[in-house]
Amino acid sequence: MAQPDVSVIIGAYEAMPYLIECLASVEAQTIDPTRVEVIAVDDGSTDGTGEYLEEFAERAPMHVLVIRQENSGGPSGPRNVGLGKATGRYVFFLDADDRLGPEALERMVDMADRAGTDVVLGKVEGVNRSAPKSMWGKTVERTDVFSSNIKFTLSAQKLFRRALLDQHGMRFDESLFTGEDALFTMEAYLRADGVSVIADHTCYYLVGRDDGKHVTKSGSYTLRFDSARALMELIAELVPAGGRRDQLMVRPFLVTLLPQFGPKYLTDSEEIRRHKFELAKPLMDTYWTEGVARRLKVHERLRLHLVAEQRPELLPDVVKFVKAKKQAAALLERKGRRVYLVYPHFRDRAAGVPDSVYLAEPREARAFPGYREGGVDTFMRRAVRKARRVLTSREVRHAA
8 A cells, every 4th residue: 555645643532423524524535535544543432432433444435544442531642642553644633523624635735745844734713612813814835933823823733744743753742631732733833844824725623512521621720830831841942042932932821821810810719829820930930031021912911920920919900900801091101102001000109010011012002092103213213313413514524
């Protein structure tokens, strides 16, 4: 048998009836069935998932390998088992409760072959749940994690060149019970020789389960801190300190850490609040920088600043303000070149939060009438022009 172009790896646990549409979407793919292999791992299901996979294997036009094992406790184990059996040039991880879009595999394989890239992102749409949106502005044959918004989609449902994964011994971290796909995908982005984005065709449907059992909705808050720590450590290991690292660190701070200090925080017990601050402290001490802070909106930066400074007594007022979806008043200074957003504790001497925490960066400040962008640059340009005039007048006098 010739080497398949793509190995579709499906980890399945208690996936009925969603598995029916999932497998139908695989069977309906336009790519030649001889170019595809399916490796399905039943992770100890008791609802007929394993039996349905075996039925599918008997009738499917492509080669299907079904592996049945005892429950591993998370998605990483089945994916690693499947990856160990894969023989395709590329691998694609398909969750058993989701489904592929029409022509998805053909389009993604063609893109990877044409562009020579190691990772391909196909446009994702949500069904009864939200899906990432900011990276689908346009189709791009070759980009990277620093030149696009792909850091905000770290799910594993991408096309990966298997040689890349094998070269670096990449596998899913089975010690993590949430965020394991973020770790895997970020490493692939950073090690890849180029990433492609297909934005003009839906390749993947992310399905929200009616029973609420989707893995991303489960797990205690401590697992989120484990996930954030792992991703921060990976970024620090592979990217030198500086602007590029700060750019990537925005992702774990904004997506994983900050929600622990959002509306849910208001209903947490005092014990859990203390524990969250304790768990956050080493992460803030090690990875929170001015460069990360500057890339956030004011209310995001303010909350994380209070966490970094270990000021739990100030945080609830800010969270309540944000939860109420109030628009903070804008205070314009320096003839409109500075915009401060008046969130709680602004210029409160007792609180002692620096003004710089409330200072809106241009992308946020532009929404407010009266803002004049480029204050510092404008000042510097005027100073340079003045210096030139002085030098020119001196030269004229000397010449005379």
